Amino acid sequence: MKKFLGPRKKKKFPFLISILVLAVLCVGGVELLVCSYQDPTLYARVTAPVRAGVQRAAEAGQNAWNHLSRAAGDLTQQAAAAAGRASDRLRAFLTPPEEEPAEEVQLVDDTEIAPPPRPRAVYTVTALEIRDGREYLTGGTQEFVYYNQTDEAWAEKKYGSDRLGGYGCGPAAMAMVVSSLTGSDMDPALMAQHCVDHGYWARKHGSYLSIVPGTAEDFGLTCTSLVPEETDGDLISQYLLSGSLVVALMGPGHFTNGGHFIVLHGATLDGSVLVADPADRDRSLTTWDPQLILDELSASRSSGGPLWVISSNPMQ
16 A cells, blocks of 8 residues: 655756746846947847848748749749630630621721812713701602711711721611602611611621612612623613612722722713712712722622612512
């Protein structure tokens, strides 16, 4: 049986050691402080190892921070580049590829041309008049409403996703035809929306050639195609003098560098024709040789193009 010796007494050695270490540090600290004033050289030699260690630790910390900063910067750049590539792939996925037009298009070129100057016709032959807020070209067998696609009222309006001022000669030409033959108030902006809704707009190409017969039918007009090789100036004049209008898709020449719709609205006694150019008033205020019109027609042949006769009455 173990003998009960009572509670053990705690050893005082750790406490005494702590007091001793603290005393040494204090005494050492005081001595170093005194030394730094009385013998700076000795103080510098004694503390040199400590200061060198602190300097090395600081440099190591700075190097580690620099390395970490560079690594974070590299990761940020890599993440941004990856996000950009992902955005490009998403945009490419969401943007439908441009398809080849299913039919021939206008092939618009909105670069302004500078044809040789032409003399303006005398007022009695053709002129622009403003009545009730609308412009009219005189000289034909009937009142002809004139619209210009580049006018401030609609130049910046949309033709699909394109600008009406640069791509809207088709709607502007058909607005003139419909307004003149039906008496309706169909301006280029309204006609552009109609053409988009009915599939006549061709993105970045102007209009499909079907805009002419399609729009004529939409508004109850009669449209007949003319074969350029079988057409001469006399035949065009006969149609114009009978009250019909002729829509022509022009190729490179006096009217365009690419493709451009114009309307022939009258004929003169000397055999010239009067033109309504939806992009230029000056070209609309002179007379034209019908053979020049025939020579500069577009080579397109779809939808009855490039020459159509439109009338408000059924043609025989």
